[in-house]
Amino acid sequence: MSSMETTNLTKRTLERMFSEGKRFDSRGLLELRDIKIEYNVSKKAEGSARVIIGKTEVIAGVKLQLGEPYPDSPDKGNLMVSGDLLPLASPRFESGPPGFNAVELPRLVDRAIRESGMIDLSKLVLEKGEKVWTIIIDIYPINDDGNLIDAANIAAIVALKNTFFPEIIEGKINYEKKTSKKLPLSEEITPISFSFFKLGDSIILDPTRETKKRTKLLFPQKI
Amino acid sequence: MAKKPIALIFQENQEEHMAVKRSDGRKYNELRKMTAKIGVVPNADGSALFAFGDTIAIAAVYGPRKLHPQHMQNPSTGILRVNYDLLSFSVYDRKRPGPSRRSQEISKVTEWALLPALDLESFPNEVIDVQIYILQADAGTRTAGINAASMALAHAGIPMKDLVCSVAAGKLDKELVIDVTKEEEDFEKGEGATDFAIAKLANSDEFSLLQMDGKIQPEKVKEIIKLGSESCKEIYETQKIALKSIVEVSDE
Numbered sequence: 001m002s003s004m005e006t007t008n009l010t011k012r013t014l015e016r017m018f019s020e021g022k023r024f025d026s027r028g029l030l031e032l033r034d035i036k037i038e039y040n041v042s043k044k045a046e047g048s049a050r051v052i053i054g055k056t057e058v059i060a061g062v063k064l065q066l067g068e069p070y071p072d073s074p075d076k077g078n079l080m081v082s083g084d085l086l087p088l089a090s091p092r093f094e095s096g097p098p099g100f101n102a103v104e105l106p107r108l109v110d111r112a113i114r115e116s117g118m119i120d121l122s123k124l125v126l127e128k129g130e131k132v133w134t135i136i137i138d139i140y141p142i143n144d145d146g147n148l149i150d151a152a153n154i155a156a157i158v159a160l161k162n163t164f165f166p167e168i169i170e171g172k173i174n175y176e177k178k179t180s181k182k183l184p185l186s187e188e189i190t191p192i193s194f195s196f197f198k199l200g201d202s203i204i205l206d207p208t209r210e211t212k213k214r215t216k217l218l219f220p221q222k223i
Numbered sequence: 224m225a226k227k228p229i230a231l232i233f234q235e236n237q238e239e240h241m242a243v244k245r246s247d248g249r250k251y252n253e254l255r256k257m258t259a260k261i262g263v264v265p266n267a268d269g270s271a272l273f274a275f276g277d278t279i280a281i282a283a284v285y286g287p288r289k290l291h292p293q294h295m296q297n298p299s300t301g302i303l304r305v306n307y308d309l310l311s312f313s314v315y316d317r318k319r320p321g322p323s324r325r326s327q328e329i330s331k332v333t334e335w336a337l338l339p340a341l342d343l344e345s346f347p348n349e350v351i352d353v354q355i356y357i358l359q360a361d362a363g364t365r366t367a368g369i370n371a372a373s374m375a376l377a378h379a380g381i382p383m384k385d386l387v388c389s390v391a392a393g394k395l396d397k398e399l400v401i402d403v404t405k406e407e408e409d410f411e412k413g414e415g416a417t418d419f420a421i422a423k424l425a426n427s428d429e430f431s432l433l434q435m436d437g438k439i440q441p442e443k444v445k446e447i448i449k450l451g452s453e454s455c456k457e458i459y460e461t462q463k464i465a466l467k468s469i470v471e472v473s474d475e
Binding site for chain 2: 083095
């Protein structure tokens with residue numbers, strides 16, 4: 001049954017196997033599952049992407065809006081990352097107010113994008129202090145089989161890279177027509193997250209759901 | 224909203240039938256290209272994707288499983304719970320995350336549309352959760368959602384009397400058309416646009432959803448229901464092919 005918790009027996013087996021450098025799916029401890037990336041998966045978004053890592057699937061979409069800048073950064077556009085752990089994606093996700101994991105996921109992606117300086121937010125200003133672009137990234141898991149954070153990160157990055165500005169007519173956005181103009185993204189910086197997990201003395205990458213349940217997240221790593 | 228391109232052109236001096244030309248060139252009784260796929264959410268007990276052209280719905284079924292809190296349980300039958308929502312980026316004007324009045328209404332009517340097809344008496348105190356999300360919206364999202372959910376329920380092995388097929392018929396000025404797009408929904412000429420969502424059990428004349436926005440002459444209601452019923456036959460075939468395809472794969 002999909003909703004079953006991993007048992008102590010599984011935990012002990014995992015610990016033993018990890019110490020021998022082995023995993024259930026015969027991967028190396030720091031080996032990722034195959035990653036499949038598709039982009040432009042939702043036409044109504046300005047940019048979108050689907051990332052599939054093993055059985056984990058995440059979709060991210062970028063919407064652009066015109067708005068006022070934040071008072072403390074009048075010469076910068078706004079960035080917002082949001083998302084929800086849809087009850088569609090796992091029997092463990094429930095409807096209702098977001099729990100910690102649902103808050104953590106977009107937060108981590110937000111920081112990776114914002115702090116890496118991947119987007120030049122100062123190039124998103126139409127009128128200083130008055131009118132700027134707001135980039136909103138929405139992230140949704142479609143199926144959770146572990147390592148959502150890394151999958152979400154890739155999905156958000158690919159969606160950003162595939163985002164085109166909509167046309168502006170008389171100061172208003174015409175979403176039906178995309179221009180060929182892309183976001184002001186850095187050529188050199190691409191934040192990618194690798195989450196390392198620990199069990200016993202072993203450190204592993206890209207755990208499946210079963211493994212993740214029994215390991216401890218160390219820290220997300222950025223490059 | 225931004226300015227729309229001319230959606231539909233009146234063709235004057237033509238035969239009485241089809242005075243309205245559809246912008247995508249479809250015949251009045253022609254559905255958009257359908258896509259149906261089973262097993263899109265491996266975690267779920269049953270799942271499916273259904274698309275009418277640019278409208279894409281995914282549905283996942285979890286259960287039957289014990290219903291908590293206990294006081295909501297019904298000892299005489301299982302309970303169906305449906306949740307429908309748009310992904311934020313599935314529409315031009317971003318939808319705020321979280322349930323809206325609209326999504327709550329559609330969740331409920333979807334539940335009512337599916338329930339007559341199910342036999343839940345053998346699951347006392349349990350719940351079947353149906354999660355429907357719209358990945359991309361171009362009108363007819365509730366009907367695509369119902370089609371996806373019906374397939375997902377079958378995939379989950381829930382006892383069903385029949386599949387549920389759903390489509391939105393419409394009236395553009397005086398013309399009846401099937402499977403309206405967003406562009407057609409916004410049609411304003413003549414009598415304007417009427418949107419008529421229909422769901423029915425595939426192999427009977429039992430209707431489980433009739434919803435209308437707009438105006439229509441009483442005598443045309445029968446006609447529009449007949450038009451919708453004819454299209455439901457095509458939808459049923461598409462659903463059946465998708466459901467059978469996964470069985471054949473595992474047989475080989």
